[in-house]
Amino acid sequence: MLQNPTQPAPQPHSGQPEDTAALRELYARMEDQHIKPLWTQIGNLMPKTPTPRAVPHLWKWADLIPLARRSGDLVPVGRGGERRALGLANPGLGGNTYITPTLWCAVQYLGPRETAPEHRHSQNAFRFVVEGEGVWTVVNGDPVRMSRGDLLLTPGWHFHGHHNDTDQPMAWLDGLDIPFVYQNDTGFFEFGSERVTDYATPRFSRGERLWAHPGLRPLSGLRNTPSSPLAAYRWEHTDRALTEQLLLEEEGQPATVEQGHAAIRYVNPTTGGDVMSTIRCEFHRLREGTQTPTRHEVGASVFQVFEGRGAAVIGGTRHMLDIGDIFVIPSWVPWSLEAETQFDLFRFSDAPIVERLDFARTLIVGEAS
Amino acid sequence: MLQNPTQPAPQPHSGQPEDTAALRELYARMEDQHIKPLWTQIGNLMPKTPTPRAVPHLWKWADLIPLARRSGDLVPVGRGGERRALGLANPGLGGNTYITPTLWCAVQYLGPRETAPEHRHSQNAFRFVVEGEGVWTVVNGDPVRMSRGDLLLTPGWHFHGHHNDTDQPMAWLDGLDIPFVYQNDTGFFEFGSERVTDYATPRFSRGERLWAHPGLRPLSGLRNTPSSPLAAYRWEHTDRALTEQLLLEEEGQPATVEQGHAAIRYVNPTTGGDVMSTIRCEFHRLREGTQTPTRHEVGASVFQVFEGRGAAVIGGTRHMLDIGDIFVIPSWVPWSLEAETQFDLFRFSDAPIVERLDFARTLIVGEAS
Amino acid sequence: MLQNPTQPAPQPHSGQPEDTAALRELYARMEDQHIKPLWTQIGNLMPKTPTPRAVPHLWKWADLIPLARRSGDLVPVGRGGERRALGLANPGLGGNTYITPTLWCAVQYLGPRETAPEHRHSQNAFRFVVEGEGVWTVVNGDPVRMSRGDLLLTPGWHFHGHHNDTDQPMAWLDGLDIPFVYQNDTGFFEFGSERVTDYATPRFSRGERLWAHPGLRPLSGLRNTPSSPLAAYRWEHTDRALTEQLLLEEEGQPATVEQGHAAIRYVNPTTGGDVMSTIRCEFHRLREGTQTPTRHEVGASVFQVFEGRGAAVIGGTRHMLDIGDIFVIPSWVPWSLEAETQFDLFRFSDAPIVERLDFARTLIVGEAS
Amino acid sequence: MLQNPTQPAPQPHSGQPEDTAALRELYARMEDQHIKPLWTQIGNLMPKTPTPRAVPHLWKWADLIPLARRSGDLVPVGRGGERRALGLANPGLGGNTYITPTLWCAVQYLGPRETAPEHRHSQNAFRFVVEGEGVWTVVNGDPVRMSRGDLLLTPGWHFHGHHNDTDQPMAWLDGLDIPFVYQNDTGFFEFGSERVTDYATPRFSRGERLWAHPGLRPLSGLRNTPSSPLAAYRWEHTDRALTEQLLLEEEGQPATVEQGHAAIRYVNPTTGGDVMSTIRCEFHRLREGTQTPTRHEVGASVFQVFEGRGAAVIGGTRHMLDIGDIFVIPSWVPWSLEAETQFDLFRFSDAPIVERLDFARTLIVGEAS
Structure with a gap:
């Protein structure tokens, strides 16, 4: 992005040519031809370790929710604006609503009985529900209940809309790859129905009924798909899986x-x-009192606290965390977590991009206490 | 195998040389050198379609169980014989205890309070429970309950033994790739403990507690394994998955x-x-009254009836089927199923061998009525 | 990147809330919290088809070479600046030296007897030689001759330096994924030797001697590698492969x-x-007189003319092309090629990024004339 | 196969029940039902290490060639017999013409101006030419020259026939997976033209002209195929690859x-x-004087000496080897090679079966001297 080419290079490379009139004239001629020398910018462009412009940042749920509610009062939801979503803008990313260079993170808010119209796009999306219930998201015609602790998917090019079946508003976390798609010009968008195509409110989506059986695959679904055919990952299963892991650990x-x-x-x-x-x-999930070792990882992550209380130490700074708080860890910034109580956190990241393109590295500095 | 080289070739190739003294002398010289001509045997060796020596066959549960019980009376289980398993010998396979050229199928029987000692082998194995409960199989030290409708895995080179924790005997279906491993000389075998290493009788194995959560993968298990880490597939899940498929079908x-x-x-x-x-x-699972289209498939399959009543038409012959009955369909023999009631069948096959080596073909002759 | 959020949205979404004092106050409160609404920017952020800020552009070799030579006069090559490379800056990308949002393209110039010092970085790099010879690039200690028509690889994290073994300067095309790595914070950089580690000038690199045998793989190299172990792809083979394709076509x-x-x-x-x-x-390679159908593709491409004369029609504009000319086609911009003579072009693109992340789409508008 | 169930189990398992009248009666009842106990046969069926019935064996080229010539005198080649091929029958495999349980190996002989008619089959086949030239094999209509040192492929379900364009006979090695396909009932066979479909005698096949360019893939061939699209692997390339490996070794x-x-x-x-x-x-290729370490490998291999003189030590027995000699190493039988001169050997094996089904193991006993 290099929006500020005059900023000091993070790890400056020396060895520049002397500034002469002849050199300036050469640079001007280059400029005319849309050419720039590598030697003046290599230190900035190719730092010794990832040097993100994105910064670690924490958004408090207590700050977010009032703004979401106020938006509910002032901003209608419907065709055009499409979603009442408040995007978290990483302070380091120059005013773009990107939480990382690759990821979008927003709090979406739907008032009582409202509908967010259907559309589809190349961008991959998910919702995570930190509190509340009563909204159904309709994904390719399949109504998917959204309840506390659930992860709901709307993979690329699946039509989707939402509707609130209750008299209470609901807010949740949205995650997408909007910045990545925007940056790399890979996105398509298409409007769908202005209402959702199915207002049914079943307890389980058809995707779950076909696919949410451990180790069992329907013979009607033998072709692999780039995205999961399971539209909902329920809190009940997540909680049980984590509970069992800690019990097994206790059993040695x-x-x-x-x-x-x-x-x-x-x-x-x-x-x-x-x-x-x-x-x-x-x-x-961290057991009360657990402190994770400090990690550096290539790729950026976003966490939301789901339950409990603790802290994140990011780039050397400790942030106290409450339920609903959202924080971002840019690439290669060291981080660890500390659990004051049993501590539950949802996480999403751009790791598939990093791994599929063979850029992954991890450095674990310390050991868990 | 060609055990009977004088049998008429299934699809004879003509064009053989005239039988002369000179030719006989040549053949004799070849024989001395461990050489045989292709031209005399190509019709048998390379038929136009798969021409299995294995034949379709049905074993009635009502015949199997008394023999298993009688074995329980007469044959101790323990080190050396290892298992009280009655192997089903395909009548076409020359007296070998092979249900197909690739697969072994047996009824295993364990008396009250008995233990089958631990061992491991390259052969992949599973158990399917058509009736009963009370036995735990201990797989690499993890006790796995065996109950009606469950599929239990003991993949290659996993130590395993069984013990019956009750005062009732129990019988189940064993499936292995013994013939394939024997034929291709790929097998290793090692004795383990003469008792099982853990007599605990937990409701759920550790493998299930880690892995039986739909769509959730433990971060401690990110490395792919050639065999499933899930030691048990419970009937409750299988039944629910099939129930949902039929309900979804009813919903269009x-x-x-x-x-x-x-x-x-x-x-x-x-x-x-x-x-x-x-x-x-x-x-x-077939809905009452369903008749499947007739299929030819490369590779052999074995079915066991789990619930309900119906028939299998195999190679043009109809076999009436009751609970527990086991039947085999050799490669490329046409087959279909008919359901008199709702009809549940467990199936296993050598399809991974066929598919991984790029020999798969399917021909569907008719359509479901 | 959204450097200019006030520009008219390419495909505007209507349906915005009325501009009121209350709304402005809400937006200001959001701004304080590093939050931005989706509804005001969705039209720009999520266009109906890819709407690159990058623009089609052509750099003439006749313009580039004098600037490269002049740089040779004025700018020393050595530790710090590392390379005498002139980066092509897409006019649409806000002054960054990116030819596409993902790719870097430069003309590198090495004077007689000069050495560009060794370093390594996560960024993947290649060189393509449109004219000249006499430079060896030393990749992880393996000296690789650079001659006309050759493609030379320096995959991520391989040490590499170059030296000119002659009394003539040499220029070539460099391609890297610098913008992608920079944008996504995945890069590491490390200095190596200030000289190249091996000044030998063998005709074939060790990588070629091991790997450039068609269909033959050394048993010492059975582990797959993310990048090719073949450091050089020689013009002789490329030319022969293309010649044979056209001959085969003539044979029907x-x-x-x-x-x-x-x-x-x-x-x-x-x-x-x-x-x-x-x-x-x-x-x-296009046969004289050939015109390719018009294609839209997700992902950006760069071409360099190697031999012959023709034209590219990009986004509706025809550009006449001579040897050495470099042009860029941003994502989804329609393009076709026309060959006045037999027409040879080297191409590189970010297609692996697009395909591995499942964003690929192609639309072919017309048919070849 | 178990053709001789009364032979002593290779690694006997003890623990058999006492032989009583009741037990004999039980066994008889089982026999009636096509059932056999595991406990009496497990020692034979599941040995501690692979215990092949196939034995190591050596066929001398000096013995094979006169028999091939004599067959040329006495046996016409044509539709029905299809091929004048002399199959090597492993002495341990009960009279079947199998060199291993999975592989077929034959010497095929085609007289002056003869044609072997076209057919296709599921079985995968190759030819390796230890001496001679002048035959073209026509694979899916593509004429492929067969010359000394070449490997020629006719993958499953490709039509193929051969014709001798000269006044000299020619003999070569054929390798197929006939036993595996026969044993597992995966084979189909279809007659084609009684003559070859193209009598042209080009120096290079179309497959080579498209594919035999190192590291270059035609854009018209981007879909992966289970078998190689390269019909011929020429001796010139093989020789050069091996020569370079030994030179590189000399360079350290x-x-x-x-x-x-x-x-x-x-x-x-x-x-x-x-x-x-x-x-x-x-x-x-072994350098003169080289002795390889002793290896045990799961899966069977066949070697043919191409050039030079040496020995193979197989299961402890040394076999002296001359050009053209063919020897077989059954699964897990220890083997090593010794080179009296520079020593060139072609090898084929069933390793893809073993590896794709996850049965691979290797044990290297000694170190090269």
Whole structure:
């Protein structure tokens, strides 16, 4: 992006030619031809380690929710604006509504009985519900209940709209790869129905009824799909998986990532890989008192606190965390988590991009205490 | 195998040289050098379509169980004989205890309080429970409950033993790739403990507690494994998956293999592929009155009736089927199923061998009525 | 990137809320919290089809070479500046030296007897030689001759430096994924030797001696690698492959992409896939008089004319092309080629990024004349 | 296969029940029902290590060629017999013409101006030419020259016939997966033209003209194929690859399998994997005086000496080897090679079957001297 080419290079490369009139004239001639020398910018362009312009940042749920409610009062939802979503803009990213260079993160708000119209786009999207219930998202015609702790998918080019079946508003977390798609010019968008195509409110979506049976694959679904055919990952299953990991750890069995740290990755049952091609989703649970080792990872992550209380130490700064708080860890910035109580966090990241293109590296600095 | 080289070639190739003294002398000289001409045997060796020596056959549960019980009376289980298993010998396979050229199928029987000692082998194995409960199989130290309708895996080179925790005997179906491994000389075998290493009787194995959460993968298990890490596939889940497929079909949704025919494949959650490298396991449910179209498939299958009553038409012959009955369909022999009641069948086959080596073909002759 | 959020949205979405004092106050409160509404920017952020800020552009070799020579006079090459490379800056990309949002393209120039010092970086790089010879690039200690028509690889994290063994300067095309790596914060950089580690000038690199045998893989190289182990793809082979395709076409055999259009993709022999994880390299040859159908493709491409004369029609504008000319086609901009003579073009693109992340689409508008 | 169930079990399992009248009666009742106990046969069926019935064996070229010539005198080639091929029958495999349980190996002989008619079959086939020239094999209509040192492929379900364009006879090695396909009932066969469909005698086949360019893939061939699209692997390339490996080794570079032992695997350029789904082909060259370490491998191999003189030590027995000699190493039988002169050997094996089904193991006993 290099929006500020005059900023000091993070890891400056020396060895520049002396500034002469002849050189200036050469640079001007280049400029006319849309050419720029590498030697003046290599230090900025190719730093020794990832040097994100994105910065670590924390958004407090207590700040977000009033703004979402106020938007509910002032801004109608409907065709054109499409969604009443408040995007979190990383302070380092020059005013763009990007939480990382690759990811979009927003709080979406739907008032009582409202409908967000249907559309589809190349961008992959998910919703995570930190509180509330009563909204159904209709994905390719399949109504999917949204309840607390659930992860709901709307993979690229699936039509989707939402409607609130209750007299209460509901807010949730939206995650998409909008910045990545925008930056790399890979996106298509199409309007669908102005209402959702099915106002039914079943407890389980058809995708779940076909696919949410552990280790069982329908013979009608033998072709692998780039995104998961499972539209909803229910809190009940996530909670049970994490509970079992911690119990197994107590029994002396290998089950957790590291001592006191249980975690699952949400996966595409047709492949065992990530739920969508660009976005990884995980859920982490720390036992009270656990402190994770400090990690550097290539690629950016966003966490939302789901339950409990603790802290994140990001780039050396400790942030106290409450339920609903959202924080971002840019690429290669060291981070660790500390659990004051049992501590549950949802996480999403651009790891599939990093891994599929062979850029992954991890450095673990310390060990769990 | 060609055990009977004088039998008439199924699709004879003509064009043989005239039988002369000179030719006989040549053949004799070849014989001395361990050489045989192709031209005399090509019709037998390379038929126009698969021409299995294995034949379709049906074993009635009502015949099998008394023999299993009698074995329980007469034959101790323990080190050396290892298992009290009655192998089903395809009548076409020359006296070998092979149900197909690739697969072994047996009824295993364990008396009250008995233990079958631990061992491991390259051969992949599973158990399917058509009736009863009370036995735990201990797989690499993890006790796995065996109950009606469950599929239990003991993949290659996993230590395993069984013990009956009750005062009742129990019998179940064993499936392995013994013939394939024997034929191709790929097998290793090692004795383990003479007792099982853990006599605990938990309701759920550790493998299930880690892995039986739909679409959720433990972060401690991110490396793919050739066989499923899920040691047990419970009837409760299988039944629910099939029930939902038929309900979805009633709602007009695509969910079944074909009209009235629900089916799931048991899969390895790390890949979405078959549970083991050589054996495919599936469960099929037909709605009352359903008749499947007639199929020819490369590769051999074995079915066991789990619930209901119906018939199988195999190679043009109708076999009436009751609970527990086991039948085999050799490669490319046409078959279809007919359901007198709702009709549940477990199936296993060598399809992974056929598909991974690019020999798969299917021909569907008719359409479901 | 959205550097100019006030520009008219390419495909405006209507349906915005009325501009009121209350709304302005809400937006101001959001701004304080690093929050921005989706509804005001969705039309710009999520256009109906890819709407690149990058523009089609042509750089004439006749303009580039004098600037490269002049840089040779004025700018030393050495540690710090690292390379005497003139980057082509897409006029639509806000002053950054990016030829597309993902790719870097430069003309590198090395004077007589000069050495460009060794370094390594996560960024994948290649060189393509449109004219000249006499430079060796030393990749992980393996000296690789650079001659006319050759493609030379320096995949991510391979040390590399160059030296000119002659009394003539040499210029060539450099392609890298610098913008993608910069944008997504995935890059590492490390200095190596200030001289190249081996000044030998063998005709063939060790990588070629091991790997450039068609269909033959060394048993010492059975592990697949993300990038090609073949450091050089020689013009002699490329030319012969294209010649044969056109001859086969004349013989009535399927061999070309479309009538009169021969093409090869450079591949990693360990996988048959792209040479590097982020960059696709191809070579195209059109028979005299051929005109390709008009294509829209997701992802951006850069071409350099290698031999012959013709034109490119990009986004409706015809550009006449001579040897050495470099042009860029942003994502989804329609393009076709026309050959006045037999017409040879080298091409590179970000297609592996697009395909591995499941964003690929192609639309072919017309048919070859 | 178990053709001799009364032979002593290789690694007997003890623990059999006492032989009583009741037990005999039970066994008789089982026999009636096509049932056999596991406990009496497990020692034979599931040995501790692979215990092949196939035995190591050597066929001398000096013995084979006179028999091939004599067959040329006495046996016409044509429709029905199809091929004048002399199959090598492993002495341990009960009279079947199998060199291993999976593989067929034959010497095929075609007299002056003769034609072997076209057919196709599921079985994968190749030819390797140890001496001579003048025959073209026509594979799916593409005439492929067969010359000394060449490997020629006729993958499953490709039509193929051969014709001798000279006044000299020619003999070569045929390798197929006939036993595997026969044993597992996966084969189809179809007659084609009684003459070959194209009597042209081009120096290079169309497959080579499209595909035999190192690291270059035609854009018209971007879909991966289970078998290699390259019909011929020429001796010139194989020889050069091996020569370079030994030269690189002399220069102190990693290039050979082990000291003095160069080797290439023939691969499918669309994947980098084996040329066909069931058969691996390799070529090995030992420097004079080299002795390879002793290896045990799961899966069976066949070697043919191409050039030089040496010995194979198989299961402890040394066999002296001359040009053209063919020997077989059954699964897990220890083997090593010794080179009296520079020593060239072609090898084929069933390794793809073993590896794709996850049965691979290797044990290297000693180290190269």
